[in-house]
Amino acid sequence: MIHVADAVRDGFKKISITTVDTDVIVIAISVFKDTEADEIWIAFATGKHFRYIPIYDIAQSLGPLQSRIIPIFHAFTGCDTVSSFAGRGKKTAWDPWNTFPELSSVFRQMTDQPSTISRDSILPLLERYVVLLYHRTSESNSVNEAREVFFAHKGRSIESVPPTREALYQHAKRSVYQAGFILIQCLILQPVLPSPDLYGWKKQDNGM
Structure with missing residues (x-):
């Protein structure tokens, strides 16, 4: 997106980006207003799945807050570097966000104050979500509690129950690292990044 911002400064107000990566769509929505472009279009996918996505239109529809924090939603619900919740895709994850608007305050903290997150500040609402x-x-x-009810009393498989509270917190920290930083x-x-081992990752001899 830094190239988009450079192009806008050079006088190009309508920008087209070609990609097959959904991360680019999410990023473009989140910073569309900051780029000061009039329009950003993404030429997405290939073959019969190819389509043009009007980023400016989506950002306007979502509004400033939801556009700003959508990278956290994207990372928290599963991206290239953060695991997803088994069997829960983006649409499944999007619907309860719309019916649970309090979640946006946590996503905003994870976006704007990533270095200040703690169990007490983010987990209560994330657990409910x-x-x-x-x-x-x-x-x-x-x-x-939900794990016990779903697994012991409703007979669900272990893949169909939520993660533990501690596992969820580590997952949230990895989401913050990917999206918030x-x-x-x-x-x-040249962004400055903290060490990933402070955010849910563990260093090993062959990598993270």
């Missing part, structure tokens, strides 16, 4: 991912009518606010700095030429 994840429970809703697995059971829309559940009244539980605890993933650990990496994706959100896409307009910075």
Whole structure:
């Protein structure tokens, strides 16, 4: 996106990007306003799946807040570097967000203040959201409680129950690292990144 910003500064106000990576779509939506472009289009995918995506139109439809924090939603629900919730795709994850607007305040903190996150500041609402991912009518606010109910009493397989609270926190930290530090700095030429082992990753001899 830094190339888009450069093009706009050179006087090009309508920009087209060709990609097959959904990360680019998410990033473009989140920083569209910051680029000061009039229009950004993405020529996405190939073959019979090829289509043009009007980023400017999507950003306007979502509004400033949801556009800004969509990278966190994308990372938290599964991207190239962060695992997804088994059997829960983007549409399944999007619907409870729209019915649980309080989640946006947590996503905003994870986006704008990634270095300040803690269990107490983000987990209560994230737990409730994840429970809703697995059971829309559940009244539980605890993933650990929901695991017990879904697995022991409803007979679900282990793949069909939420992660533990501790696993969810590590997942959230990895999401923050990917979106709150990496994706959100896409307009910075040389972004400064903290060590990933502070955000849910573990260093090993052959990598992370």
